Each structure stands twice: as structure tokens, then as C-alpha cells.
Amino acid sequence: xxxxxxxxxxxxxLRPQLRGRTVTAARVHGADLLLRSTPKAxxxxxxxxxxxxxxxxxxxxxxDLDDGRVLVGHLRMTGRLYVDGxxxxxxxxxxxDLDDGRxxxxxxxxxFGRLQLAARLDDALPPMGPxxxxxxxxxxxxxxxxxxxxxxxxxxxxxxSFLAGLGxxxxxESLHRxxxxxLRSSHRVPxxxxxxxxxxxxxxxxxxxxxxxxxxxxxxxxxxxxxxGFQDEFAVYGRExxxxxxxxxxxxxxxxxxxxxxxxxxxxxxxxxxSSRTRRAGESL
DNA sequence: CAAGACTCCTGACGGC
DNA sequence: TGCCGTCAGGAGTCTT
Numbered sequence: 001x002x003x004x005x006x007x008x009x010x011x012x013x014l015r016p017q018l019r020g021r022t023v024t025a026a027r028v029h030g031a032d033l034l035l036r037s038t039p040k041a042x043x044x045x046x047x048x049x050x051x052x053x054x055x056x057x058x059x060x061x062x063x064d065l066d067d068g069r070v071l072v073g074h075l076r077m078t079g080r081l082y083v084d085g086x087x088x089x090x091x092x093x094x095x096x097d098l099d100d101g102r103x104x105x106x107x108x109x110x111x112f113g114r115l116q117l118a119a120r121l122d123d124a125l126p127p128m129g130p131x132x133x134x135x136x137x138x139x140x141x142x143x144x145x146x147x148x149x150x151x152x153x154x155x156x157x158x159x160x161s162f163l164a165g166l167g168x169x170x171x172x173e174s175l176h177r178x179x180x181x182x183l184r185s186s187h188r189v190p191x192x193x194x195x196x197x198x199x200x201x202x203x204x205x206x207x208x209x210x211x212x213x214x215x216x217x218x219x220x221x222x223x224x225x226x227x228x229g230f231q232d233e234f235a236v237y238g239r240e241x242x243x244x245x246x247x248x249x250x251x252x253x254x255x256x257x258x259x260x261x262x263x264x265x266x267x268x269x270x271x272x273x274x275s276s277r278t279r280r281a282g283e284s285l
Numbered sequence: 286c287a288a289g290a291c292t293c294c295t296g297a298c299g300g301c
Numbered sequence: 302t303g304c305c306g307t308c309a310g311g312a313g314t315c316t317t
Contacts, residue, residue: 110294
């Protein structure tokens with residue numbers, strides 16, 4: 001699924017092809033693709049606009065247009081963005097003709113992806129936490145952020161308003177690397193473990209970007225048509241029953257917040273549950 | 286505020 | 302072989 005490393009890969013590969021190009025015409029297929037616009041208005045507004053820059057925010061890609069507006073998109077599960085290549089007409093959701101004769105295609109098997117044209121980026125994006133690879137996110141930030149909430153680590157790290165860009169795969173991989181159980185409560189993570197988690201997230205994302213993302217099914221491909229390589233480095237994701245590469249214990253899969261969640265029961269010890277006796281005693285004080 | 290359920294969608298996969 | 306039920310999953314929305 002396109003998470004931060006996949007979107008980063010897409011943006012890096014498409015940037016030199018799109019920067020400076022002018023959209024001569026656009027076509028949109030399907031009523032649900034666009035947010036807050038109609039296909040007619042959207043295509044008219046985009047036509048003639050020059051693409052100044054292509055960048056990423058969380059899992060969103062952002063095209064800065066020469067009139068100051070931004071074209072913002074989310075690939076969700078199965079969306080793909082690429083120039084030319086072989087378009088599958090069954091799944092093409094948007095097509096942008098470029099002034100060099102090529103076409104920017106947005107395809108999506110499951111139709112969850114979305115596009116939006118906005119005057120300002122902040123108008124288009126929901127509330128989003130900081131970028132995990134930015135200087136803002138360091139051990140001290142993480143320690144404070146975890147302590148100030150009472151959330152299970154897994155759903156908290158998936159929450160884009162907490163931290164931008166992590167999805168199911170990279171949360172599981174990061175928690176394993178940090179040796180933190182997905183059901184640990186955020187406010188009970190010791191400070192030094194928050195530092196370890198920050199480092200783990202940066203290492204996992206860095207390695208995944210270096211590998212051009214993860215492809216474990218038929219969906220994600222880079223704009224150049226290649227599968228990513230990080231799935232070969234998965235420590236836990238999709239490895240239920242297989243031995244942990246660190247300790248040999250069988251990887252387990254549970255469901256947390258309707259999400260498949262993978263972890264090593266030995267490297268990531270279960271949080272100590274407060275017994276009912278302890279809880280009663282604590283509450284009576 | 287936290288957490289769970291539900292929704293969207295369709296290809297892949299397991300079972301019989 | 303083929304049919305059918307189930308699953309996966311990001312994020313918005315609604316409910317508890």
C-alpha cells in the first residue's frame with residue numbers, strides 16, 4: 001500500500017519528468033475520484049497550468065501549479081501514478097496530457113484514491129502530525145508525544161494526525177525494530193524506549209525508501225514500473241508463523257483496531273497488564 | 286478523549 | 302474446474 005516510502009519514491013521518480021511541464025488537457029473518470037469539485041470544473045481549472053513542483057506530505061502527493069493552487073492526491077490502497085507506460089483502461093481514473101506529448105496517469109483498481117484541487121495545501125489536507133523524517137521528530141518529541149496520550153501504540157502510530165506517513169506495514173516493522181509490543185499503552189513507554197522508537201522509525205523508513213518501497217502483491221509499482229524491494233527485508237509483516245530473524249520465535253499475527261498486526265512475541269514482550277487486584281487497589285487510593 | 290464498528294472496492298485466495 | 306465466501310486495507314464517519 002502506498003505509505004510514506006512508496007509515495008516518496010513516486011515523487012522522486014516523477015519530479016524530473018513533471019517539473020516545468022504544462023498540463024494541456026485533463027480527463028477524469030468516475031464520480032468519486034474528486035473531492036469538492038466536479039470533473040468539468042476540475043479539468044477546466046487544471047488545463048493550461050504549469051507544474052512548478054512535485055512533493056510529498058505524509059502519504060499525499062502534491063503538485064504545485066503556477067497559479068498558486070495545489071493538486072493534492074492520495075493513492076490509498078491501489079492507486080498508481082506514472083507517466084506514459086501502459087495504461088490499463090479499466091483502472092484509469094484521471095489522465096493529464098502534458099506539453100511534451102506524454103501523459104500523467106492516475107490509475108486505481110479499488111477506487112479508494114482521491115484527487116483534489118485547492119487554493120492552499122492546508123485547505124486540502126486533514127489535520128496531520130509532523131513528518132517522521134524531519135528534525136522536528138526526535139526522541140524528545142516522541143517521548144513527550146507518547147506520554148501526553150493514552151493510546152495503544154499500534155493505532156496511535158497509524159493515526160495521521162499524530163505522525164504523518166506511517167501505514168500498517170511500517171508501523172509493524174518499526175515496533176519490532178524498537179522491541180515494543182503493539183498493544184503497549186503510549187503513556188507507559190519509558191523515555192529511552194521512545195528514543196528507540198524514533199530511531200527505529202527513521203531506520204525503517206530510510207531503508208524502505210532506499211529499496212524504493214514494498215511490493216508484496218500485484219499493486220504497488222514505482223512510476224518506472226518496478227516493484228519495490230523492501231518486502232525482502234520485512235521482519236514481521238506478512239510473516240505469521242515464520243521464525244523471527246532476531247530470536248527464532250514464531251511471528252504472531254493479531255488484529256488491533258481492525259488491522260492485521262504482526263510482532264515477535266519474544267522480542268516484543270507483551271505489556272504487563274495491571275491485574276484486577278492492583279487496579280482495585282490503585283483506584284481505592 | 287479513546288476505541289470499536291462500519292463503509293468504500295475488487296482481485297486474490299481458500300474451501301469444497 | 303468452478304463457484305462462492307472471505308479477506309486486505311486508509312481514512313472518514315458514526316456510535317459507544
